[in-house]
Amino acid sequence: MAFSADELRVLRRALAQALQPSTSPTPPHPEDVHDYLRLADAVDEAARESVRLRTFLFAELVRYRAALPGSATGFLERLNGALDSGYVPLPDDLAALRRLRGGRYDAMLRRCEHLAELAVRARLEARIPAPAGAGGARAAAALRARLYALPGGRCAADLPPRPSRPVPTPGEVFPRRRHPAPPPDPEPEPASPPQPSPPEKPGPPAPEERATG
Template sequence: MAFSADELRVLRRALAVALHPAPLHDEDVQDALLLAASVDEAVREAGRLRAFLLADLARYREALPGSLSGYLELLRDALAAGYDPQADDLAALRALRRNPAASELLARCRILAERSVRARLARVSQATATSAPTGPRARLFALPGGRAADDEPKPNPPAPAERPVPKPSEVFPPRRRPVPPPPPEERAAG
């Protein structure tokens, strides 16, 4: 990202105020807000450009080997912009390693991928080290219900607290077929 001379002047004033707090003129505040908005827009545009470049790279990779020259050029551009080669890139370059340019790029991508993995592992191990307790470890106490509880005799549960489990026939009584009404002759006699 490049700043114009006016933007550098605004940035320098903002940094001076951050280091040595002093009241600001309204014009300085407006200039700083405009610069912040410009920087935010440049960051958003860089994100959009990166997303477009990565999508384009994926399209070219899927069209290999027919798109070899375009893919290699896009991959070089992406690497120059700080892209870490992915497993798909390494696999595609391995398949194309008979091409001298692809073979050269494969060697470069392997180095970059290894550095990226090492950096991630270092961050993970550093995060693990900082989250580990630094003081003495607390004593652990046995809680009831563990393996030792199996060896001990179990007390009988109180009788009133236990209710028998009902049978399914008690919960859902069987359906009785409806009895057909008696014939009309029996009704009159009865």
């Protein structure tokens, strides 16, 4: 971020005002206050513009990486600009550079591998706790120190007396109602014995028997 000559003069006045002894501070001039606010707005706008630019560069990098190998030149330019703005190369970027061949791509691959390794080391160092030195020993001793009662606390006499018998629970005071048991199923009726079939009636005599008679 670069400042103009006028902005640098305003920044110097603001720093001088901030570094004054707190015993006898001099109130700033109204015009100086106006310049301070205008400089703060300009810095905020520049920061927002930087975020928008980085977002655009990263989106362009993803688009050119997806169009490889036809967009190799554009991908290399976007990756270089993203690295200059603080971009940490991703595994997809390293894989894309390994697929490309050439002196420029090999140099960019070495640069990206170095930056990725530094980022991994920084994350690992942030996760590993620092060794306990003299300060850690003092903190542990303070944790093991005896606790003392502070003035204004409550002693045992101020606490309400404990009941002689335990307080009944809501389940004991209001027991659940027992639902009546369902009636038993009716017993099945015995099967009736089979009825005898009626005797068959004799049929009419045959014609031959009638003729002989």
